[in-house]
Amino acid sequence: MTEDTVSLDAAVRDSRIRAGLTQHELAHRAGISVRALRDIEQGRVSEPRPASRRRLAQALGLTDLALPVRGAAAPTWTVGVLGPVAVRTDGRLHSVGSAARRTLLGLLALRPNAAVPVDEIVDVLWPEHPPRTSRNLVHGHVTAVRGLLRAAGDVRVERAGDGYRLDAPAHAVDAALFEDLLARAATAFGRDAAEDALRCYGEALDVWRGRAVADAGASLRQHPTAVALVHRRLDAALRFADLALRLGRPAASALQALLAEEPLHEALAARLMTALAGAGEQSAALATYDTMRRRLADELGVEPGPDLRAAHLKVLRQEVPRAASGPVESRRPDPVAVRPAQLPAPTALFVGRDGQLDELNAGLDDGVPSVITGPAGVGKTTLALHWLHGLAERFPDGQLYVNLRGFDRAGKLRPEQAVRGFLQALGVPPERVPADADGQVNLYRSLLAGRRMIVLLDNASDAEQVRPLMPGAPGCLVAVTSRNRLPSLVAAEGARPVPVDLLTVAESRRLLRRRLGAARADAEPDALDEIVDVAARLPLALGIAAALARQFPQKALRELVAEMRAAGSGLDALPGWDDATDLRAVFSWSYHALSPAAANLFRLLGAQPARDLGADAAAALVGAPPETVRPALAELVRAHLVTEDRPGRYGFHDLLRAYAAELSAALDPPGAVVRLLDHYLAAGRSAAEVLYPRGAGPATGRPEEALAWFRAEHHALLALLDHVGRHRLDSYAGDLARAFFDFLDRQGHWHDLLWTHEIAAAAAGRLGDLSAQARAHRSRATAWIRLGHFEAAAESMAQALSLFTAAGDDLGVAQTLVNRSGVAHNQGRYADALDDALRGLEIVRAGGHRREEAIALNAVGWHQTKLGRFADAVESGTAALELYRRNGDNFGAGNALDSLGYAHHNLGEYARAADCYTAALELFAQVGDRYGGANTRTHLGDTYHARGDVDAARESWAAALSVLEELEHPDAARVRARLARPV
Known part of the structure; x- marks a missing residue:
């Protein structure tokens, strides 16, 4: 064996570890026994059978097992920008810190070993309003980044003239590694070494962890260097797909991963269709075409282009060559855009549990979930977090965590809520989340297929709460904690039970000694043992006792023990425990010491x-x-x-x-919860008026603060509405749901929107308030529209219309007709949409409702544009604008101007369209409506593009995208697609 090759056992073992596979997983993929694989890895087999060797190579994504030492594996990068900005030292990824520091390091790493002027750094960090102290702030961020890179050794940030430079050796930045692999692929292709070229393209795609500089500021994500990298990745993916198909081994998973990030990229979709068809998945290929056709129509209003149509025709005619020897895949396909890291931090004072840790580790290779069970307060979650954090490096695709609240008196978390939370953490845009629970579970399991992730399901009540959250394929490490033993999960899914009991006396002493300090604990060993006895070796109780002792550092431990024993006894909180364990008494120690x-x-x-x-x-x-x-x-x-x-x-x-x-x-x-509901109702209305203004004057308050408040209180709102529904506090349900309507709608929380207004509808029904019940059904219809379930939306609108009619609420009927026109519009029934809007207009005019008349007129104009009646649309929109102005409604006037701009655009009157959009932007700025402004900037960009001003169009789209991404609004995908168009 020469110095440039490695032995077979090392090649298999090292390749398996790089691919993140256990021996069981690799053996299963390669179709050989675990024992045979162990013999190979331990050098007991000098040369396996040719078929086994070939299957092992394919399972590892390699062309051969005789790997060269030099160049066999890509060097480990230190600074990463092909995904969230990251720094890796000692094999671990480290957070860079604030958004500003991530943006700074990302900017420097996009151009390693090149000076970046301070002025450019300032422009990227503060693209609109740089502070007067911006240069000093840049220096402060540089200092912080230098501290983070100190452990990296050969990567440093140095001063370079009037700027800074990231000094980094070759391959220390993942983008440089990516470019090198592309160069190697091109060289191999040029000398007709197609297999080597394919491997290099696959390795280049593997370097990516998500969108370039994904967690940096929007100005950096739109930086020309970052945009060029994205285009290079797309080009590499297309070349990889074409070469793989040519070699008779189509690669689908890498394309599926990238298409999830670029959902409107027709060339990617076309390659994916041929790859799927080549792998024998004809139905999946046709489903991909149908999905793309609907997406293009819904989001861009266009039909599939020639590449996509040609691929569709090939698949229909079965002209795609089938795989010769199974599909060849990039070693680590990445179907998710982000790698979540949701595990809570472990406690620094963990003690004991050696037996349980041995049991958990023994089950690692079995691929079954571990169920950690035991009474409340015994430390199940603490054990799980300690164990799982130690395994994080073995599961590089991230960690998912959810507290299922199985024993919470306020009610346990529903499985569909947990699944939606996981989908959000995996980077799935709200509009891609299926409306039904089964669809959500299937999407969740599809995203985890082939992944190596940790999933911690904490505080489960029963197996039925857990089953929908279980991955559908091996590879992920799943842990469940519960006060119940979950026998059906053990029996049906083969879960490994790991019971957790009280700490031993010795472990309890160690815990107290670490928390109190050795000097204080050792000074009173008898008192320490008494605390162990009184706390009954329960970790939660021991922690509270230690906290109480630290509150009174001058008090002797024996005095505290006397006070604890005087607190009394009597246990019913933990059925099945002995009477010596009194949690009420334990908690009362600290409670009675409070002010x-x-x-x-x-x-x-x-x-x-x-x-x-x-x-x-x-x-x-x-x-x-x-x-x-x-x-x-x-x-x-x-x-x-x-x-x-x-x-x-x-x-x-x-x-x-x-x-x-x-x-x-x-x-x-009584009264505390009512005060809390009053607070949320007032605060929610106030924040909504700032973020989604409906009045004429400028919004008072900062939109970013209002949005932060909504995000922080989102789950508290859901808990409160659940409480309102269960305790029949019906007078609050509708008002609270309406106060949060715009936030839930515009942030894409449409399943929550459905649920909250279901509670509101039930409450209104009990109150006998037909109009309130109708409003709730109308809001549910809005959620169904957003989710693309137009039949359900039509049904909810019909319920609302019937209830408003029964209540004699003419205004409610008119508003619902105008809203229902939106359902018909989304179904492509533009004539029906216009009829509904005209009927609503007639009713509000008869009733003298001037504000609603303006809204109805604007809807009429919009539907006229869809029927090609652009001149009529201008007339309707102008009338709506005059009414809005007469009513002093700047928000409505902005919407009318946006609609007028759209009509003028379609008449080819681009100058007038641009004037309307510009005037709308001024009004949206006055009322502080950032979403409305972003929407109009998107339309303005379309107008610039149509009249040939590409630079102005891209500038307008980029400004819209920056706001939409900050708001995490699903419309961002449409704008991103516009920016991805070829110039």
Whole structure:
């Protein structure tokens, strides 16, 4: 063997580890026994049979197992920009910090070893309004990035003239590694080494982890260098697909991954169709065409282009050559755009559990879920997090985590809620999430297929809550924690049960010693043992006891023990435990040490249903100003009675929540939850007026702050509405749902929109309020429209129309007719849409409703454009605009001008269209409607493009995309597709 080759055992073992496969997984893929694979990896087989060797190579994505040492594996990069900006040291990925620092490092890494002027850095970091101290701020960010890179050794940020330079050796930046692999592929192709070229293209695509500089600022994502990299990736994917098909081994998964990120790229879709057909998946290829055809029609209003049509014809005629020896795939296809890292941080003071850790590790190669069971407070989640964090490197595609709240008195999390959360974490845009629960589960499992991810399902109540969240294929590590044993999951899915009991006496002593400090613990060993006895070796109780002792550092431990024993006994919180374990007594140790204000707040926090609250909401519970509540919150955190898992958000352990609720029910007068509902109703309306204004004057408040508030309170809102529904607090349901309507709609939370207005409809029905019930059904129809379920939308609109008619609410009938016209519009029934809008217009005119008349006129004009009646649309839009102006409604006037611009555009009157769009932008800026402005900027870009001003068009689209991405709005995909068009 020469120095340039490696032995077969090392080649197989190293390739398997690089591919992230266990021996069981590789053996299964290659169709050989695990024992045979172990013999090969341990050098006991000098040369396997040719068929086994070929299957092993294919399973590893290689052309041969005799890998050269030099160039066999791509060097590990240090700074990554082909995905979220990242730094890797010692084999671990590290967060870069704030968005500004990610953007700075990304900009430097896009041009390694080249000077980047400070002025350019400032322009990228603050594209619109750079602060006066921008240069000083840049220096501060550079200093922070240098600190992060210190451990990287040979990668540094250096001063270069009036700027900075990232000094990095070859391949230390993933983009440079990608370019090198492309160059090697081109060289191999030029010398007719097609197999080598295919391997290099596959390795080049494997370097990518998602969108280039995905978590940096929008200005960097639109930087010419970043855009060029994206185009290089697309070109490489197309070349890879063509070469793989030519060699008779079509590659579909890499194309599926990229098409998920570029959903309107016709050339990619065409290659994917031929790859699927070549692999024998004719129906999947045709389904891809149907999906693309609908997507292009819905989002761009165009039919498939010649490449896509030609591929479709080839598939229909079965002219695509079939794979000669099975598909060849890029080693790590990436169907998701992001790699989530959702696991909560592990505790730094973990002790014991050696037996359970051995049991968990023994099951790693079995590929079955581990079910960690035991009583509340025993440390199941702590054990799971300690174990899983230690395995993160073996599962490089990320971690998913959900608290299923299986034993929460406010109700457990529904599986479909958890699945939607996972899809969001995996980067699935809201419009791609199926409306039905089965479709959501199927999409979730499809995205995890072939992935190596960690999935932690925490605090499950039963197997039925867990089953929909289980991946459908091997490769992922799944752990479940539960107070129940989940025997059906063990029996049916072969899950490995790992029971967790109390800590041993020795482990309990170690835990207390680490938390109290060796000097204090060793000074009173007898008192330490008494604390272990009183806390009954329960980790949660031991932690609270240690926190209490730290609150009183001058007090002897024996005095604290005496106070603890005096707190009393009596257990019913944990059925099946012995009477020595009294959680109420344990919790009371800390509760009785609180100040009156903190004790009052602790009780009231337990009386409300949200998992966590901000300081303002906590103040509403108490009925006091926020500044008076913050000291009490800090006191509760210090006492470990409340956690601050995210800055400014305060929550409970389940048992502490139950204890607090018990105290509140016994000691507090009712009214706290009502005060909290009043707070959310007022705050939600106020934030909605800032973010989605409906009035004439400028919005007061900052939209980014309003959006941040909505995002922070999203899940608290759902918990409160669930509470409202279960406790029949019907007078709040409709108002609360409407206050959050625009946020849920415009952020793409359409399943939540359906559910919240289902509660509102039921509440209105119990109140006998037909108009409120109708409004809720109309809002549900909006959600169905967004989800593309137009039949369901039509049904909900019909219910709303019937209820408004029964209530004698003519205005409600008219508004619903105008809204229903949108359903017909989305179904392509433009004449029906216009009829509905005209009927609604007639009713509001007869009733003298001037604001609604303007809205109806604008809808009439829009539907006229779809019927090609552009001159009529201009007339209707002009009338709507005059009414809006007469009513002093700047928001409505902006919408009318946008519609007028669209009509003028289609008449070929591009100058007039641009004038309308520009005037609309001014009005949207006045009222602070960022979404409306982004929508109009998109249309303005279309007009610029139509009249041949490509640079102005791209500038307008880029400005729209920046806002839409910041708002996380699904329309961003359409604008991104416009920017991806060839110039």
